[in-house]
Amino acid sequence: MAWNEPGKPGQDPWGNSGGSSGKKDEPKEPKKRSDQDIDELLKKAQQMFGGAGSKFNGGIGGIGGGAIFLIVLVVWLLSGIYIVDTAERGVVTRFGALVTETGPGPHWHIPYPIESVTKVNVDRIRTTEIGYRSDAQNRSGSVLAESLMLTRDENIVDVRIAVQYRVQSAGDYLFNVKDPDESLRASSESAIREIVGKNSMDFVLTQGRNEVVALVRELTQKNLDDYEAGLFITSVNLQDAQPPEQVQSAFADVVKAREDRERLINEAEAYANRILPQARGQAARIVEEARAYRDQVVSRAEGQADRFTSVVTEYKKSPEIMRERLYLDTMSTVLSNTSKVLMGAEGSNNIMYLPLDKMMGSGTGSNQSTLPLSPITGTGQNSSNNSNNSQTTSTPANQAKSETNIRDYLRQRELR
Amino acid sequence: MKAVIGLFIAAVLFIGSNSLFVVNEWETGVVFRLGEIVKSDLEPGLHLKTPFINNARTFDRRIQTMDSQPERYLTGELKNLEVDSYVKWRVSNVERFYTAMGGDFALADQRLSQIVKDGLRAQFGNRTVKQVVSGDRVEVAENITRLANVEATQFGIEIVDVRIKRIDLPRDISDSVYRRMEAERNRVAADLRSLGAEAAERLRADADRQRTVTIAEAYREAEQTRGEGDGQAAQIYSKAYGADKEFFSFYQSLNAYQESFSNKSDMIILDPSTDFFKHFNRSSN
Numbered sequence: 001m002a003w004n005e006p007g008k009p010g011q012d013p014w015g016n017s018g019g020s021s022g023k024k025d026e027p028k029e030p031k032k033r034s035d036q037d038i039d040e041l042l043k044k045a046q047q048m049f050g051g052a053g054s055k056f057n058g059g060i061g062g063i064g065g066g067a068i069f070l071i072v073l074v075v076w077l078l079s080g081i082y083i084v085d086t087a088e089r090g091v092v093t094r095f096g097a098l099v100t101e102t103g104p105g106p107h108w109h110i111p112y113p114i115e116s117v118t119k120v121n122v123d124r125i126r127t128t129e130i131g132y133r134s135d136a137q138n139r140s141g142s143v144l145a146e147s148l149m150l151t152r153d154e155n156i157v158d159v160r161i162a163v164q165y166r167v168q169s170a171g172d173y174l175f176n177v178k179d180p181d182e183s184l185r186a187s188s189e190s191a192i193r194e195i196v197g198k199n200s201m202d203f204v205l206t207q208g209r210n211e212v213v214a215l216v217r218e219l220t221q222k223n224l225d226d227y228e229a230g231l232f233i234t235s236v237n238l239q240d241a242q243p244p245e246q247v248q249s250a251f252a253d254v255v256k257a258r259e260d261r262e263r264l265i266n267e268a269e270a271y272a273n274r275i276l277p278q279a280r281g282q283a284a285r286i287v288e289e290a291r292a293y294r295d296q297v298v299s300r301a302e303g304q305a306d307r308f309t310s311v312v313t314e315y316k317k318s319p320e321i322m323r324e325r326l327y328l329d330t331m332s333t334v335l336s337n338t339s340k341v342l343m344g345a346e347g348s349n350n351i352m353y354l355p356l357d358k359m360m361g362s363g364t365g366s367n368q369s370t371l372p373l374s375p376i377t378g379t380g381q382n383s384s385n386n387s388n389n390s391q392t393t394s395t396p397a398n399q400a401k402s403e404t405n406i407r408d409y410l411r412q413r414e415l416r
Numbered sequence: 417m418k419a420v421i422g423l424f425i426a427a428v429l430f431i432g433s434n435s436l437f438v439v440n441e442w443e444t445g446v447v448f449r450l451g452e453i454v455k456s457d458l459e460p461g462l463h464l465k466t467p468f469i470n471n472a473r474t475f476d477r478r479i480q481t482m483d484s485q486p487e488r489y490l491t492g493e494l495k496n497l498e499v500d501s502y503v504k505w506r507v508s509n510v511e512r513f514y515t516a517m518g519g520d521f522a523l524a525d526q527r528l529s530q531i532v533k534d535g536l537r538a539q540f541g542n543r544t545v546k547q548v549v550s551g552d553r554v555e556v557a558e559n560i561t562r563l564a565n566v567e568a569t570q571f572g573i574e575i576v577d578v579r580i581k582r583i584d585l586p587r588d589i590s591d592s593v594y595r596r597m598e599a600e601r602n603r604v605a606a607d608l609r610s611l612g613a614e615a616a617e618r619l620r621a622d623a624d625r626q627r628t629v630t631i632a633e634a635y636r637e638a639e640q641t642r643g644e645g646d647g648q649a650a651q652i653y654s655k656a657y658g659a660d661k662e663f664f665s666f667y668q669s670l671n672a673y674q675e676s677f678s679n680k681s682d683m684i685i686l687d688p689s690t691d692f693f694k695h696f697n698r699s700s701n
């Protein structure tokens with residue numbers, strides 16, 4: 001208990017404030033022996049104050065008074081220690097007046113009631129929501145009165161933003177504006193409406209989103225700076241920018257219509273992609289067929305011409321024999337392939353009845369044999385087509401078809 | 417004796433506490449002497465005054481918010497708008513604020529609200545909805561700030577800022593706005609759809625045209641090619657057959673006979689007097 005000793009002789013430097021009673025005593029010391037009443041009075045005072053005057057009393061009572069005083073003093077002084085968290089700033093005021101701001105770490109201030117400290121979290125990101133409120137489960141409920149706003153073209157849009165901010169200056173935050181957080185809220189609400197009001201609905205809902213947000217931030221920050229509110233907006237997030245619920249379906253329909261347009265165009269493109277290669281193929285076929293025909297005709301002509309040339313060469317050597325032989329060859333070939341009736345009807349007028357139909361009927365494919373006589377009819381199938389066509393005074397396409405048929409038929413004849 | 421000392425100490429404490437007062441950082445202090453203001457705009461901190469004769473009061477010097485209820489205002493074209501505004505103000509002259517408002521903040525709010533509403537009414541009456549919504553919002557606010565400040569100064573108040581928070585259409589008008597928006601969207605949707613149909617039809621028609629043209633061109637080429645072949649063939653034939661016209665005719669006829677009568681069912685009725693049977697006849701006779 002070393003600290004008791006300096007207290008004993010009354011020279012304790014800590015006892016300065018307590019020493020005020022001691023000072024009062026000192027001028028009265030000479031009277032101590034002469035006036036017992038006063039001495040007694042002083043003793044009582046010493047007991048009351050428990051202060052540095054204890055040396056007159058000596059001993060135990062003095063030690064007790066000084067100790068209590070010192071304990072109280074130390075406790076009082078220790079109460080001035082405070083710790084500022086990393087995220088915080090301490091604002092120290094002396095009798096209400098701002099003294100200093102302290103950073104993170106342990107600090108000491110003159111204890112109450114002289115100085116006091118207020119800690120403000122300057123790193124925490126605070127959020128205010130406009131147009132909606134989200135609860136702890138992050139479910140958000142809309143506040144239509146806040147979120148519905150007018151655009152320049154007198155449309156109504158539903159805009160929700162979240163403003164994130166932090167305290168920039170703890171002193172300003174505490175002392176300049178009454179309820180700075182609410183001020184920020186009102187200010188940003190005013191700003192978003194101002195910006196939305198300056199722009200068209202389409203702009204706000206589509207490409208203007210980023211710009212709107214940037215302007216809100218700028219405007220609100222400027223406002224807060226004007227108030228010296230000590231707040232700094234870290235970000236403004238556009239949570240939602242939508243047409244109001246009442247017209248959502250119409251807006252959705254526009255999106256659908258846009259898709260429909262794309263779909264129709266795609267379908268048409270698909271159609272084009274389908275028929276054009278087909279047409280090109282068909283065209284190639286037509287051309288190739290024509291080339292084939294040309295080459296065929298020419299080759300045949302060459303063949304026939306060569307054949308004839310060869311025969312002529314031989315014919316020139318002995319015309320009569322050649323002629324006779326050729327004639328007989330042909331006749332035998334022809335006659336061996338056909339039914340024949342020899343009639344020695346020369347000179348007589350006998351009318352013979354020949355059952356031609358029976359004779360014809362015995363041969364199969366009689367129908368076919370007659371067909372080549374008719375230039376219009378081709379194969380059996382085609383002829384039925386053609387008869388149909390002639391009856392129904394055909395569409396141009398059919399006509400073209402029938403023309404093709406005729407042409408095909410003629411071609412076949414030529415080839416034969 | 418104890419009681420005397422106790423009283424003495426109590427008196428000291430009482431007087432001490434009455435002669436000291438604290439002005440906080442967010443406040444400003446005023447000292448009165450028997451009701452009369454002797455000192456104002458006291459800085460924050462500890463101050464002294466004479467007990468009993470002087471008394472002190474502190475006033476909030478921070479920026480206050482006067483947020484009034486939304487009100488209806490008529491615009492120049494006689495449309496109603498619901499406007500929610502707020503006023504940021506602070507005490508600028510404590511002496512005057514004390515004399516005019518009795519230092520009562522609620523009363524100040526009320527008075528400011530009247531002034532600002534009046535100002536807003538005048539400003540809105542001169543403008544169209546479009547102007548207040550999009551263009552002149554800031555100008556309106558600035559005008560009111562300026563005008564209201566003239567009156568507010570008399571109360572020892574400075575209006576920092578008047579802001580229009582919300583400008584909304586009344587409910588029934590909102591509904592017709594929604595209907596208009598809907599109609600507008602329907603128009604856009606119809607427009608998009610028919611544009612799509614148009615584009616699709618164009619594409620189809622173009623494809624059809626291309627197809628027709630492609631085939632027609634192919635037909636042209638085909639006919640040209642055929643003609644070419646026919647021509648060449650004719651040339652070849654005439655060159656070869658020109659060697660002996662009479663024989664060609666004979667030879668060709670024979671070929672034709674062979675081709676014509678190639679079917680078993682073909683029937684030929686022959687006269688024995690023909691050249692073919694000249695030997696046939698002779699032997700039978």
